[in-house]
Amino acid sequence: MKLFKYELKKNILRLPVLLLFAALILVSLYKHNETVQLYGTQDYLADGLMRNIYQAYKGEITDEKIQRIAAYRNEMSAIVSSSDFDYPTTPDDRYYTGFAFGDNGSSEKVIEEMKYAIEYINNIIVLREKTQTAIAFYEGKNDYKVREAQQIERLYGNRHIDVYGNYDTYALYFDYEFSTFISMIMVLFVFAPSFSKQKAISDDKIICACGKVKSVFFAKHLCMYAFCAAITVIMTFTDILSFGCRYGIEFLEQPIYAIHSFTYAPLDISIFTAILITAFMRFLLTVFIGEIVLLISSTQKNIGISYALSFCAIGALIYLHGSVPSQFSPFSMICMSNFFTDAEFVNVLGFPVLNIIFLPILTILLCVTVNIICFAVACPQRAIRLTGKARSNAI
Numbered sequence: 001m002k003l004f005k006y007e008l009k010k011n012i013l014r015l016p017v018l019l020l021f022a023a024l025i026l027v028s029l030y031k032h033n034e035t036v037q038l039y040g041t042q043d044y045l046a047d048g049l050m051r052n053i054y055q056a057y058k059g060e061i062t063d064e065k066i067q068r069i070a071a072y073r074n075e076m077s078a079i080v081s082s083s084d085f086d087y088p089t090t091p092d093d094r095y096y097t098g099f100a101f102g103d104n105g106s107s108e109k110v111i112e113e114m115k116y117a118i119e120y121i122n123n124i125i126v127l128r129e130k131t132q133t134a135i136a137f138y139e140g141k142n143d144y145k146v147r148e149a150q151q152i153e154r155l156y157g158n159r160h161i162d163v164y165g166n167y168d169t170y171a172l173y174f175d176y177e178f179s180t181f182i183s184m185i186m187v188l189f190v191f192a193p194s195f196s197k198q199k200a201i202s203d204d205k206i207i208c209a210c211g212k213v214k215s216v217f218f219a220k221h222l223c224m225y226a227f228c229a230a231i232t233v234i235m236t237f238t239d240i241l242s243f244g245c246r247y248g249i250e251f252l253e254q255p256i257y258a259i260h261s262f263t264y265a266p267l268d269i270s271i272f273t274a275i276l277i278t279a280f281m282r283f284l285l286t287v288f289i290g291e292i293v294l295l296i297s298s299t300q301k302n303i304g305i306s307y308a309l310s311f312c313a314i315g316a317l318i319y320l321h322g323s324v325p326s327q328f329s330p331f332s333m334i335c336m337s338n339f340f341t342d343a344e345f346v347n348v349l350g351f352p353v354l355n356i357i358f359l360p361i362l363t364i365l366l367c368v369t370v371n372i373i374c375f376a377v378a379c380p381q382r383a384i385r386l387t388g389k390a391r392s393n394a395i
Contacts, residue, residue: 003215003216004219004222007220007223008223008226011191011194011227012190017186017189020186020189021231024182024185025182025234027178028178028238029242032176032242032243035176035178050096050109050110052096052097053096053097053103054110057069057110059163059164060163061117061163066114066118069107069111069114072103073107073108076104076107080100080101080104085100087099087101088100110164117163117164117258118161120159120160120161120263121159123264124159127152128157131149131153131156132153135150135153144347144350147350147351148345148352151345151352152343155266155268155343156264158268159255159257161254161255161257163251166247166248166250167254167259168246169240169243169246169248170271171259171261172243173239173243174259174336174337174340175335175336176239177334179235179236179238179239179282180282180285180333181334182231183232183235183282183285183286183289184289184314187224187227187228188307188311188314191224191227191293191297192296192297192306192307193297193303193306194220194224194294194297195294195306195378196303196305196306197303199300213378213379217379220294221371224290225290227290228286228287228290236275251271252271252272253271254270255270256270256271256273258271259271261337262340262341264343266340266342266354266356278339281336281339281359281360281363284360284364284367285331285363288330288367291367291370292310292314292317295373295374296309296313297310298374326338327344327346327355333359339355344356
């Protein structure tokens with residue numbers, strides 16, 4: 001525990017690290033606004049244009065709400081389309097938005113959202129019918145395709161949406177990539193000199209003489225894991241709170257497929273559970289980066305070279321990501337929306353495994369592999385010195 005605290009103070013609790021992290025968070029907050037504009041999300045709630053009508057109809061979808069909003073839309077449509085209608089400049093308290101033409105558009109948007117929820121089950125019925133057709137077609141011809149279709153049929157059973165709500169906060173969060181890059185930058189900046197600095201000032205010789213090589217190795221890695229976990233949690237909260245300031249944070253218990261872009265999400269889970277899964281997968285990607293950085297650091301005595309090689313290695317892996325099937329690249333976890341858009345499978349010994357399950361397992365195995373290599377590089381003198389010590393004692 002003392003070594004862990006020492007590594008924590010030496011690597012993380014430093015002013016340059018804290019200042020860089022604060023600066024990157026400010027950049028991320030700016031990118032949040034840019035992301036909203038880039039994806040063309042309409043700021044109805046943030047601007048207050050739909051706030052009143054949204055408050056009146058959000059929540060459980062009932063027949064009474066459907067009839068009421070349909071009648072109100074027809075009323076507003078009749079007013080706006082009448083020959084004597086004139087666009088007013090002064091808000092009228094009789095309308096949710098203050099204007100009849102505003103309520104006409106807002107009520108139409110509410111109806112569209114409710115329609116998606118109500119008709120969602122029809123989309124699933126059509127999908128299940130297609131999978132049944134696929135099962136019948138591939139029966140006796142392709143066992144893998146049969147298993148895949150059967151898996152899809154199981155995944156998309158008993159789904160429904162009963163609530164009308166605004167999910168823009170979560171749609172933007174799942175599609176936001178910059179936070180992951182911040183985590184990668186921070187891990188590289190903090191841990192690239194971890195072993196190199198130790199070698200540069202000959203601390204590694206003292207550590208070997210004390211027989212603490214293994215303890216220091218694990219302390220460094222434990223520190224890296226804790227840092228990755230902390231930065232993932234902080235960035236997750238930052239993203240959700242920032243987007244939530246615009247659109248609100250509610251209906252976390254609703255299914256992930258309540259978000260339009262995730263109609264065919266492979267897992268029947270809540271939005272909150274999906275957020276936890278994405279946070280875990282981003283944590284794994286950050287740990288994978290950390291393992292590579294520590295491995296490079298363990299081979300270098302020069303801190304500058306360690307930084308340069310770490311940067312080049314991560315850059316090369318990101319560049320090669322485009323040439324590798326997404327199912328086998330941990331960098332696919334940079335953008336988490338891809339995992340909830342559709343059911344994507346990996347053929348594992350003839351059995352279909354969801355990519356959202358397969359890739360984290362693969363990333364864990366890669367992390368363990370890199371960790372073992374790093375241990376072999378960073379701790380070779382330990383065995384030699386312990387052997388020599390044992391022989392001396394025997395003599």
